[in-house]
Amino acid sequence: MISRMSTMFLRTLRDDPADAEVPSHRLLVRGGYVRRIAPGVFSWLPLGYKVFRNVERIVREEMDKAGFQEVHFPSLLPREPYETTGRWTEYGENLFRLKDRRDNDYLLGPTHEEVFTLMVKGEYSSYRDLPLSIYQIQTKFRDEARPRAGILRGREFVMKDSYSFDVDHEGLEASYERHRKAYISTFDRLNLDYVIVSAMAGAMGGSRSEEFLASAEVGEDTYVKCSCGYAANVEALIIPMAKFNPELNLDADLPSSHVEETPQTPTIDSLVAVSNARTDLARPDRAWLASDTLKNLLLMVTDASGNDRPLAIGVPGDREVDMRRLEAALYPEVARPFEEADFAAYPMLAKGYIGPQILGKDSESEIEFLTDPRIVRGTRWITGANVSGKHVFDLVFGRDFESDGIIDVAEVIDGDTCNECGGHLEKARGIEIGHIFQLGTKYAEALGLKVLDENGELVTVTMGSYGIGVSRAVAAIAEQHHDDKGLVWPREISPADIYLVAAGKTPEIFAAAEDLAEQWDALGLRVILDDRMGVSPGVKFNDSELLGIPTIVVVGRGLEKGVIEVKDRVSGERADVSVDTVVADVHRICTT
RNA sequence: CGGGGCGUAGCGUAGUGGCUAGCGCGCCUGCUUUGGGAGCAGGAGAUCGGGAGUUCGAAUCUCCCCGCCCCGACCA
Structure with a gap:
């Protein structure tokens, strides 16, 4: 499709907003992708919403490809199930609570284990129905004590959450592995540089748990990595016991105290x-x-x-x-x-x-x-x-x-010994973009989700819970893909394939740009056409770079000589291409 | 919740008791300009975060409240 800058609901900012520190926040606001509406609550403007939906689409496609089924729950939830599992109180201050007109308690869902468990309980009662993995992409609410870093840590955010249901631990392991694989292909497709670290199950309960951390200086999680491939959240890191010499005679060989x-x-x-x-x-x-x-x-x-x-x-x-x-x-x-x-x-x-x-x-x-x-x-x-x-x-x-x-609770220092290979660990920071848990029977037990097994015995279903921060992933991608000029979106994430600048004032230039836009549109490419009249080329160039569209095409002074300029946003390389071949050339660039 | 910083037009900001709250960007009108955030002229836009107080006089001083940012605590 063709989006026209002359009519797009978009205002880029020349200056950095004063309240934004981290690059993703700064650039997403400057580029007119998002606007803050309350502490930790953001609106997605047209261009930002395109990016958001691209990320959401990729997540959805990978979940579907893995065979998980999508459902959609409400965000507004009754108190009872959360009371049953204890989380109405356990979740504490972070839970958004509200009352209806009859004074009944409700909450805005921070995560949906309870209602998923109850839904499966309502439909299924046999081991033959399992395994099952279902997911949703939903707005979540957490009344964070301190929202920060723009959309990296908000109070309202969008999360993909999946839940797996199995009759036994072997089944859970298999479901967990399937999610793990699906997450790897999802984050690879999102062009994120990340590590998978073992993590603590924490307040969710359960046993095995891994986090997907997108490396970023502004990340809130500290992890360690080793050249051997080992990586762990510092919270879950295990420091090996120091070696000692059992032959040592403690009295004879060491000075007395x-x-x-x-x-x-x-x-x-x-x-x-x-x-x-x-x-x-x-x-x-x-x-x-x-x-x-x-x-x-x-x-x-x-x-x-x-x-x-x-x-x-x-x-x-x-x-x-x-x-x-x-x-x-x-x-x-x-x-x-x-x-x-x-x-x-x-x-x-x-x-x-x-x-x-x-x-x-x-x-x-x-x-x-x-x-x-x-x-x-x-x-x-x-x-x-x-x-x-x-x-x-x-x-x-x-x-x-x-x-x-x-007790292994001392701080971790760069150069500490790797528990796997004995090498040196390096500390790094990351953004938690995904987290997979083996919940076990905690929720199924509390809410009575049982099925009959092949022997006709009632068994409690064992569950897994798997999250991907969709809105957070947008910010994480922005953190990893930007330079001093602005954002640099991976093509599949980008709101457009081509930013087409009409640089000049002659009708010929605008007509030529319009013509190119239509040809690319017909080929299925997404074009932002900068057809703003009376806006100087410098402004258009700067916006093209701030917005981070991967391919920038300039129709301008070269047109008389029959050339169009094609720029690559990542490398900054520019090339003059003949008007006769530019349509095919750019199409090839955008599709390979 | 503790520590620090801050709150003046859509955005960025100046203004430490005294005239009509100043400037840049953006916005509107006109003319000029068109390859790296153009020029000239005119214009619109501000409950100076809110409330109370001190004072002849408060954006400016005092108190209370609210909000924002950063660090910590907290955080599937």
């Missing part, structure tokens, strides 16, 4: 500096490092029933505890750092100088003590002496202290 006066060493850095500066403390073989110190952190952990218990965590002093990894490790329990009142309840803890000698279930404090996987038999540490102003040196794990177990 000794307590030292170390005033003015409130931080790890100052402790290391003092240890190296004092000749009586210096190591003969090398300087002390922050990683030779042992940092012990006190937390108060609250379980699902609201009961508190203290927990001590020991990590090498060169790293912080990563709160997201901690949260993932303790889930469903939640933790917070010790406060003054907590320290008051444990007078044996000398704040800032806590050492493992008094930690552990069997110790004086009876506080459970978990340690980082790098802390193994024979490792020697500088750590607090449980007396203010004193540290203990050469405290050896396995000889001078033990822990109650391993």
Whole structure:
């Protein structure tokens, strides 16, 4: 089809909007693709809606190709099913709730496990009907505490969500694999550069779970990748246990521990500096490092029933505890750092100088003590002496202290060891564009979705849940496909194949442009014809680049000599093409 | 929810107690111009986020509220 700039409902902005930071937000607003209408709520303007629908179409085609069936649920949902599964309260503040005129509770669906489960329950009752995978492309609502980055994280967004239903775990595995494959072909077609990382199932419940992360600096998820192909969300990353020498004689081969006066060493850095500066403390073989110190952190952990218990965590002093990894490790329990009142309840803890000698279930404090996987038999540490102003040196794990177990929650640092190949991990940021879960029986159990198996026994259906952020994918593509001039859409995503500029004022130029537009249109190409009168060529060129259409054709001063200019948006290369061949040439460019 | 920044026309902004709130872009009219965000002339467009207060006088000072952006907390 032909879209004409002279009549299109579009206004591009010369300046970046002041409230937009990330490239996708900035460029989608500047290009007139989207406009904000409320916090985290956006409208799609004509050009933006074309892009959105292209992404949606690709997602739909890939789902259909995989054999999943599309349905459409309401966004407005009754409270009851969500009450049954506990999510009416579990979802908390993020759930958009409303009441009807009779004071009944409703919600705007954040995700649709409940109603899908109930629908299948209403129709199916035999194992013969399974497996089944159904999906919808729907507007979702989450009252995010802080919407941000334009349409990357909104309160209203469009998601493709699928649900699989199987009689047993083998079936679930197969359904999961089918979705995984469909997601790979979908994101490949969307021209996204992404990784698949193992993830935590989190609040969704269930077991196996992987995230598809589109690499982008502005991404909210941190993951690690290795040259061997291993990738993981930092929350789910497993750090290998440090190697140790079982032959080592801890008493004979290692110096014995000794307590030292170390005033003015409130931080790890100052402790290391003092240890190296004092000749009586210096190591003969090398300087002390922050990683030779042992940092012990006190937390108060609250379980699902609201009961508190203290927990001590020991990590090498060169790293912080990563709160997201901690949260993932303790889930469903939640933790917070010790406060003054907590320290008051444990007078044996000398704040800032806590050492493992008094930690552990069997110790004086009876506080459970978990340690980082790098802390193994024979490792020697500088750590607090449980007396203010004193540290203990050469405290050896396995000889001078033990822990109650391993906890892997220290922050991940570039260069950390890969658990798969032993190589070096690299940290990166990504946008979560897809997430696949094995839910298991959580929802089917709660809502009573059972079928008769071949033995006539009732079995609870096992489910999977699979999401793709459709609107978010548009922003993710924009993040990965832009330059300093504007957007650079992959052709299948682009709102048009050709941006055709009439650069000049003569009727001949406009007539020639109109003629070309019609010829390409007849060949099935999508053309934006910049037929604006009285707009200087510079404006048209800039808009053509800002809007990011892959092929730009200029009808202008070359027309007299019989040439048309054809530009490639990605490479910036331009070529003069004869008017006689330009239709076929551009058609070929656009279709190969 | 905590910390920081901000709110003046569709967009970007100037304006720290004093005349009719200024400028650029965009928009309208006319003329000129047409290969990289044109020129001249004229014009429309502002509850200065909202409310209360201080003052002879408030965009400007005070208080409360609302909203936006960033960081954190939170986040299938």
